[in-house]
Amino acid sequence: MQGERRSDRATVVVVHGLWMTGAVLALQRLWLARHGYRVAAFSYPSIRVGLDEIASRLARFVARLDVARAHFVGHSLGGLVVLNMLALDAQARAGRVVLLASPVGGSRAATQIGQSSAGRMLLGPALDWSPELGADVAARFEIGMIAGTVRFGMGRFLARLPLPNDGVVCLDETRIPGLRDHLTLPLSHSAILVSARVARQIHNFLEFGYFAR
Numbered sequence: 001m002q003g004e005r006r007s008d009r010a011t012v013v014v015v016h017g018l019w020m021t022g023a024v025l026a027l028q029r030l031w032l033a034r035h036g037y038r039v040a041a042f043s044y045p046s047i048r049v050g051l052d053e054i055a056s057r058l059a060r061f062v063a064r065l066d067v068a069r070a071h072f073v074g075h076s077l078g079g080l081v082v083l084n085m086l087a088l089d090a091q092a093r094a095g096r097v098v099l100l101a102s103p104v105g106g107s108r109a110a111t112q113i114g115q116s117s118a119g120r121m122l123l124g125p126a127l128d129w130s131p132e133l134g135a136d137v138a139a140r141f142e143i144g145m146i147a148g149t150v151r152f153g154m155g156r157f158l159a160r161l162p163l164p165n166d167g168v169v170c171l172d173e174t175r176i177p178g179l180r181d182h183l184t185l186p187l188s189h190s191a192i193l194v195s196a197r198v199a200r201q202i203h204n205f206l207e208f209g210y211f212a213r
Contacts, residue, residue: 011067012037012206015058017076018046018123024193025075031199032073037206040065046077047124055085059092071095071206075193076102076169080129086137096209097143098202100192101166103173104134104145112159131176138178144205145182146198147174152188166192183211 012032014025022041029039042061044054058081062070072094074082079102086092103110110127113119137143148166164171168189175182183201185192192198204212 010037011065011070012039013042013058013062013065013070013072014039015042015044015072015074015078015081016046017074017078018127020046020075025073027194028073028199028202031196032202035203037071040070044081047122050125051080051084051128052088054081055088058082058085059089069093069095072097073100073202074098074102075100076189077127078102079104080127080134083134083137083143084129086141087133094141096206097141098205099143099145099174100198101148101169101174101189102145103129103169104176105131105173107173108161108170109159109168135177138176138180142180142209143178144209144211145174145179146192146201146211147171147182147184148187148189148192149184150186150188150191152191181205181210183213 014022014029016022016024022043025041029041032039042058044057072082079099082097083104086094106129107127110123114123149164149171150167151163151165152167161170166187166189171184185197187195201211
């Protein structure tokens, strides 16, 4: 229930995005740990396997943690991985989920880059995503989105994106029906990873089910 404090469910799994490893979430992990959470980082080969396989690996990773329930924080593609895992497992005992600049509504950048064979190799198969699937998951779990609006990132060199965007993901791509809360901050796609303000907002949503304003 929104507004209910959930400090007793203190395990958080963080999931990185495309072309990255769990190391990029080091600062967010540190800040979450300072808030008293047990934090586990899930790493995966983001361009070599499909989304269903990555989601299955995440489910096995969570099972090995041996906790009754875990919260999730996913950046960019990592957010889609989390949602896909929850879609595949109807019995998943997930806590709250915070998505950081995840293109839950589809990705113009991926569509444009994927028009060439080189682009498809660069992206891999993991961005094969259905917004309808995300909306179904959002109807069953407490999910919040933090989106950026500072246009700085590789995407602006590889694709033409309408404003507002964070350099990789457009603001409207971070919205799907069913989200419990949506927060926009003046940050780029990568800056979200190292923002103390984002860390405070993640903590607020995990604890109460909404972002602080």
